Amino acid sequence: MTSDDITAGFRSVVRIYQAVSGEVHALRGVDVDFPRGSVTAIAGPSGGGKSTLLSILSLRDRASAGTVTMFGTDVTRARGSVLNGLRRNGIAWVPQRPAHGLFPHLTAMENLRQVARTRGRTQGLAPGAVLEMLALSHRADARPARLSGGEQQRLAVAAALTHAPDLVVADEPTAELDDDNAGRVIAALGEIAAAGTTCVLSTHDSRALRLLPRVLHLRHGVLSAERSGPELHEESGRSRTADAVIDGAGRLQLPPEALQLFPGRRARVRIEAGWVILQAPETVVPGAGTMPGAGTIRSDGDGASAAPASDRDQVRVSGEVLHDRERSDGWAHRNIGPARPVSGDGAEGA
Numbered sequence: 001m002t003s004d005d006i007t008a009g010f011r012s013v014v015r016i017y018q019a020v021s022g023e024v025h026a027l028r029g030v031d032v033d034f035p036r037g038s039v040t041a042i043a044g045p046s047g048g049g050k051s052t053l054l055s056i057l058s059l060r061d062r063a064s065a066g067t068v069t070m071f072g073t074d075v076t077r078a079r080g081s082v083l084n085g086l087r088r089n090g091i092a093w094v095p096q097r098p099a100h101g102l103f104p105h106l107t108a109m110e111n112l113r114q115v116a117r118t119r120g121r122t123q124g125l126a127p128g129a130v131l132e133m134l135a136l137s138h139r140a141d142a143r144p145a146r147l148s149g150g151e152q153q154r155l156a157v158a159a160a161l162t163h164a165p166d167l168v169v170a171d172e173p174t175a176e177l178d179d180d181n182a183g184r185v186i187a188a189l190g191e192i193a194a195a196g197t198t199c200v201l202s203t204h205d206s207r208a209l210r211l212l213p214r215v216l217h218l219r220h221g222v223l224s225a226e227r228s229g230p231e232l233h234e235e236s237g238r239s240r241t242a243d244a245v246i247d248g249a250g251r252l253q254l255p256p257e258a259l260q261l262f263p264g265r266r267a268r269v270r271i272e273a274g275w276v277i278l279q280a281p282e283t284v285v286p287g288a289g290t291m292p293g294a295g296t297i298r299s300d301g302d303g304a305s306a307a308p309a310s311d312r313d314q315v316r317v318s319g320e321v322l323h324d325r326e327r328s329d330g331w332a333h334r335n336i337g338p339a340r341p342v343s344g345d346g347a348e349g350a
């Protein structure tokens with residue numbers, strides 16, 4: 001992938017706020033690329049740093065340290081006038097409270113025309129087409145105050161999509177919407193992304209998370225996991241794949257469901273045949289012999305659980321059998337990682 005293919009890149013990005021109570025480290029070394037024409041959701045708990053990341057990405061805020069590259073140019077210390085120019089022409093921002101991004105004295109259609117004039121572009125979707133796509137044509141002549149909360153939110157998204165900006169950054173754009181309209185917004189983002197616009201949104205919305213192709217999890221200011229494509233749909237099945245993000249310093253933050261397997265917050269790291277295997281240290285339980293420490297999971301082809309396994313433990317990783325062994329104590333260990341269990345007879349588990 002060349003730098004032309006990357007709309008925005010973060011390298012070791014840190015954001016520290018100075019609060020009355022002291023420093024708040026909202027981003028603690030984020031490394032991420034947003035490829036041109038991709039749609040990315042930023043998920044994670046409240047306070048994890050999503051809005052902070054979006055603010056820096058939309059050039060409304062600056063990193064305290066690290067490097068931000070936008071359209072192939074390092075903008076980390078660029079002058080305000082340069083950032084304003086990039087924002088005005090190429091970056092569309094959808095705020096969490098949609099009314100903040102709309103002109104209250106203009107109708108819905110006039111709002112979009114005003115955005116189109118400011119953006120100075122003619123390619124991509126014209127105002128009428130965007131209103132239709134978001135089921136707002138019948139409200140074209142209404143001012144924002146006359147629109148419902150959901151209509152205002154769709155109008156804010158419509159403004160962002162008008163005439164193909166290079167980058168759309170949206171804070172919770174489906175929060176106020178019913179299922180049909182949330183689906184319309186997601187579909188519209190997909191459509192402009194297919195035409196080359198890069199879209200990044202923060203969301204807690206499970207509907208959006210299910211539908212979007214790439215999801216990054218941000219927790220305590222650190223990107224903890226990344227999921228993409230069909231892996232999203234494995235979540236409801238027995239296995240769940242999460243690509244963890246390794247930051248520039250080599251740190252990896254486990255997704256919450258993996259982290260809970262390590263309550264002692266200690267892991268044994270083994271490197272074997274090109275794979276990194278994490279196990280919690282074994283603990284001795286009186287009367288029960290050796291038991292897996294937290295974080296070791298049995299594999300019996302029937303999903304993962306911390307229960308005794310009677311037969312052999314066989315784990316296939318990307319088509320390779322990594323372990324195939326029996327344990328005399330009836331406990332089997334499975335690697336935490338991108339592993340898929342196979343059943344005892346070697347048939348792959350679903």
Ligand SMILES: Nc1ncnc2c1ncn2[C@@H]1O[C@H](COP(=O)(O)OP(=O)(O)OP(=O)(O)O)[C@@H](O)[C@H]1O
Binds near residue numbers: 024046049051053
């Ligand atoms: N202007 C600020 N001054 C001081 N601290 C701030 C400021 N803005 C955000 N923070 C703190 O930075 C951390 C990250 O906040 P941020 O708003 O980015 O999280 P978030 O994931 O978007 O949360 P939410 O989902 O609730 O919107 C939080 O601890 C927050 O309290």
